[in-house]
Structure formats: structure tokens, C-alpha cells
Amino acid sequence: MSRPVPRRPQHHKINKDLFVLTYGALVAQLCKDHEKDEDVNKYLDKMGYSIGTRLVEDFLARTCVTRCHSYSEITDIIAQVAFKMYLGVTPSVTCNNASRNEFSLILDKNPLSEFVEELPTGRSSLCYCNLLCGIIRGALEMVHLTADVTFLQDRLKGDTVTEIGIIFLKQPNEKKYRRRK
Amino acid sequence: MSRPVPRRPQHHKINKDLFVLTYGALVAQLCKDHEKDEDVNKYLDKMGYSIGTRLVEDFLARTCVTRCHSYSEITDIIAQVAFKMYLGVTPSVTCNNASRNEFSLILDKNPLSEFVEELPTGRSSLCYCNLLCGIIRGALEMVHLTADVTFLQDRLKGDTVTEIGIIFLKQPNEKKYRRRK
Numbered sequence: 001m002s003r004p005v006p007r008r009p010q011h012h013k014i015n016k017d018l019f020v021l022t023y024g025a026l027v028a029q030l031c032k033d034h035e036k037d038e039d040v041n042k043y044l045d046k047m048g049y050s051i052g053t054r055l056v057e058d059f060l061a062r063t064c065v066t067r068c069h070s071y072s073e074i075t076d077i078i079a080q081v082a083f084k085m086y087l088g089v090t091p092s093v094t095c096n097n098a099s100r101n102e103f104s105l106i107l108d109k110n111p112l113s114e115f116v117e118e119l120p121t122g123r124s125s126l127c128y129c130n131l132l133c134g135i136i137r138g139a140l141e142m143v144h145l146t147a148d149v150t151f152l153q154d155r156l157k158g159d160t161v162t163e164i165g166i167i168f169l170k171q172p173n174e175k176k177y178r179r180r181k
Numbered sequence: 182m183s184r185p186v187p188r189r190p191q192h193h194k195i196n197k198d199l200f201v202l203t204y205g206a207l208v209a210q211l212c213k214d215h216e217k218d219e220d221v222n223k224y225l226d227k228m229g230y231s232i233g234t235r236l237v238e239d240f241l242a243r244t245c246v247t248r249c250h251s252y253s254e255i256t257d258i259i260a261q262v263a264f265k266m267y268l269g270v271t272p273s274v275t276c277n278n279a280s281r282n283e284f285s286l287i288l289d290k291n292p293l294s295e296f297v298e299e300l301p302t303g304r305s306s307l308c309y310c311n312l313l314c315g316i317i318r319g320a321l322e323m324v325h326l327t328a329d330v331t332f333l334q335d336r337l338k339g340d341t342v343t344e345i346g347i348i349f350l351k352q353p354n355e356k357k358y359r360r361r362k
Contacts, residue, residue, distance in 0.1 A: 019200035086199040
């Protein structure tokens with residue numbers, strides 16, 4: 001059914017509102033299909049993973065990203081380049097531990113839930129934007145980095161910000177994860 | 182769960198690939214849920230309708246569109262302003278009858294199916310992009326215009342172009358469908 005994302009140097013910019021509303025329709029559909037929030041969350045993560053594995057090639061083709069020397073640099077690129085490109089926002093980044101493999105992407109405003117006032121009734125454990133975690137996980141996997149990616153805070157759950165936690169699980173191997181030229 | 186699309190004058194541009202891949206995930210999910218292509222098509226149209234009814238306000242707020250004097254003018258705006266804004270392409274428009282209430286939007290390339298090589302096996306009647314028909318129908322409904330919107334040709338089905346047919350079903354009432362100022 002599908003073919004690889006073709007490499008195209010030019011940018012294809014669109015207004016994001018149609019995407020945001022379509023994403024809402026996807027989440028609503030999954031909520032109809034699955035009674036448990038955990039199942040919806042898993043499904044969104046799984047879908048996101050699949051999207052991430054395809055999107056990363058397109059991302060590398062479009063950007064000047066070549067080689068990263070640290071987890072910190074990788075996280076900065078996710079925040080400053082990828083989020084900006086695909087969602088139009090730039091989260092701030094914090095490092096959460098001394099060994100520098102745990103980071104947070106902090107969003108004052110999450111465009112993907114822009115039109116959502118609150119979680120649907122009885123859906124208090126729903127990670128509405130869990131697709132994003134899956135996308136990051138899938139994209140990292142394609143450059144040979146294994147990571148746990150989860151929502152740590154969510155404005156839809158009453159937190160003051162939305163925070164995505166990334167824990168890199170292996171030491172990076174430069175030869176493996178640097179971009180092929 | 183949802184709140185109205187807020188009016189924001191500025192544009193929010195993003196790269197469309199994430200949207201296109203997420204849409205693919207939505208269609209794949211619906212294909213899992215519904216055995217018959219007709220049911221998937223109906224569902225996509227229904228979802229699109231709901232999105233269109235919300236998107237139109239945002240569209241009118243962002244654009245300089247105020248008042249249309251003919252179906253032809255309305256169709257031109259859908260093609261030249263709305264498609265450009267939300268999908269990054271401008272379909273050509275043809276009028277298909279003498280009473281000038283039947284039009285076609287013709288796309289040489291459909292960005293929404295850009296990463297799709299062919300329809301899934303056993304899904305030959307699937308209107309992959311039927312969400313678009315629903316969106317147009319829903320948006321028109323909100324400006325008090327009733328229309329039939331369907332795919333007449335689809336490159337995914339072997340046609341040389343993708344063609345969306347719009348049949349306006351009622352005479353427009355200027356007072357009703359012009360934009361409130």
C-alpha cells in the first residue's frame with residue numbers, strides 16, 4: 001500500500017489546523033474502538049512509532065542535520081528543528097539527570113491539542129497526544145537509538161505545561177547513528 | 182471535549198508530511214474497523230463533515246473572503262484559497278453543466294495520498310481521501326449551501342487525475358451565506 005517518503009529538498013508548508021482537527025478525529029475513533037485509555041495510548045504510540053520510522057528519512061533529507069555527538073544535541077534537534085518543522089512550535093529542553101541521558105521537552109502550548117478543552121468524560125488516563133511519543137521513539141530507532149518516550153505532564157490533565165520525557169537507553173554508537181552521506 | 186477554533190490572524194505553517202502520514206494511519210485504522218469499503222468511505226465523509234463545520238470559521242477568519250456571488254466564485258475560492266492553505270496545492274476548476282451548479286476540482290497530484298502507492302488488497306472501492314469530500318460538504322453547509330461532494334476520478338484507482346465533483350443543490354441565498362461582518 002505504501003511507498004517510502006520521497007526525498008524532496010523543497011518545503012511543503014500548510015496551515016496546521018486541518019492536521020490538528022484530523023488528529024482529533026483519529027483519537028475520537030480510537031476511543032470508540034477501545035474502552036480502556038491504556039489501549040488507546042498504546043495504539044497511538046504504536047501508530048506514532050510507525051509514522052516516526054517513515055518520517056525520519058524525510059526529516060534528514062530536508063534538514064542539515066548530519067551527525068550528533070551527544071544525547072543533548074539530539075534532543076535539541078528534536079525540539080528546535082523537528083517540532084518546529086512539523087508542529088510549528090519549539091519546546092524548551094531540560095536535562096534531568098547527571099549522566100545526561102534523560103531529557104524533557106517542555107511545551108507551554110501544545111498545538112496538537114489546541115482545539116481540545118478537556119479530556120472526554122471517563123477518559124482521565126488518556127494521553128491525547130501519545131502519537132508524538134511514538135513518533136519520537138520510532139524516529140530515534142531508525143538512527144539506532146533506543147529510548148523511552150512518555151508524557152510526564154499534560155495541560156489537558158491540569159498540569160501547567162506539557163512535558164514529554166525522553167530516556168535514552170543505550171550509549172550511542174557514532175558509527176551507527178550518524179547519518180549516512 | 183472540544184472548543185471552537187479560535188480566531189487568530191496569523192498563519193501557522195507546518196510541513197505537511199506529518200499530517201499526510203497521520204491521515205494514512207487514520208484510514209488504516211478505519212479499514213481495520215470496517216470490512217466494507219463503503220462503510221470506510223461513509224465514515225471518512227462523516228468525519229470530514231464534522232471537521233469542515235469547524236474549519237470554516239477559522240478559514241473565514243484567516244482569509245479575505247467575504248461575499249460570493251456565484252457557485253463558480255465559491256468553487257474558485259475552495260480551489261485557490263482553501264486547498265492552497267490546507268493542502269499546499271491548487272486544483273484546477275471546471276464547470277460541468279450549463280446551469281453552472283456542477284463543478285470539478287482537478288488535482289494532478291493529491292498530497293493526501295502522496296505516500297500511497299496503491300489501494301490495499303481487496304479495497305478497490307475505497308475512496309482513500311474521502312475526508313476531503315466531507316470537509317468541503319461540511320464547510321459549505323456552514324455557509325448555508327447544500328452540496329453533493331464525491332470523487333469522480335482517483336489516481337489511486339488508475340485514473341490519470343484525481344477529480345472531486347461538487348454539485349450545489351440549492352440556489353444560494355446571499356443574505357444567508359455571505360459572511361457576517
